[in-house]
Amino acid sequence: MSITRRSSDALARRLAALPAEIVAKVQPAIQKSVNEIAADAKTLAEASRDDGDLIRSIEATGPGQTTPAYGTDGRRKLHDLQGAVTAGAPDVRHAHLIEFGTDPHVNGGLFAGTQHPGTDPQPFLLPSWRLNRARVQRRINRAIRKAIKEASA
Template sequence: MRTPNGLAKLQKRLAAIPAEVKVAVQPALLAAANQMAADMKSLVPVDHGDLRDSIEVTPAGSATPSHSQPGGSTIVPENAVMITAGNDAVRYPHLVEFGAGPHINGGEFAGTQNPGAPAQPFFFPAYRINRKRAAARVKRAISRAVKGR
């Protein structure tokens, strides 16, 4: 049975959508992640700038820095972008984000009291500020790709 020309054209177009969408979404994902990372860098407390400079955007197919938060070195899956804080030299972003409670030290200063540190959130506030805008940006990119613009 032959399909009408319009139906065949539509089926061809529908089959091509996933590839077009994957290509079209990457710039939107990177733009949204770069905006989030910029906001994180503006919110992070700065002593020497090491933590601020460790905030990175990693595109799909690339590896995140080792010892980064959240999760250490990971290959970013297709159609994704990861924002991480920390690296080999900066292993404390979680302590800045969530704080540390008072505790008794071990090691060289065993038995001394550490007063802890208050939380100074920077990562998740920037995420919460940007997530709706990022989702809208990605949805627009998908719509444009589906419509063929």
């Protein structure tokens, strides 16, 4: 299933209809999950360690918070039921190049005209999500079920 504007709007309407008490009880599960994913991303990024700037730039952003300005997809306010793990800082703008690698190309700037051989990908964000996806889904589903059960009791 692809995400379209219509399906995204429909999801936003359904999320807005959730009682605040249920949202509040699910948020800790989301925060714990993004913290675990960020920790695993930092561990996996060790393979590409040069000076540690990339590893230090990996951040977990919890529900309702704002992502860092120089994060993977820029500054944005997250929904109350959304978390994000980003990588990047004002002086660390190469997370995507490490994650996905680069193709061979002709250099510009200081080394203009020289041939760069490209770099192999050293993924750290996507594998950390894949490692945690099932556990995150179970944890959040369990929190939702518990919150609904308590709200209806």
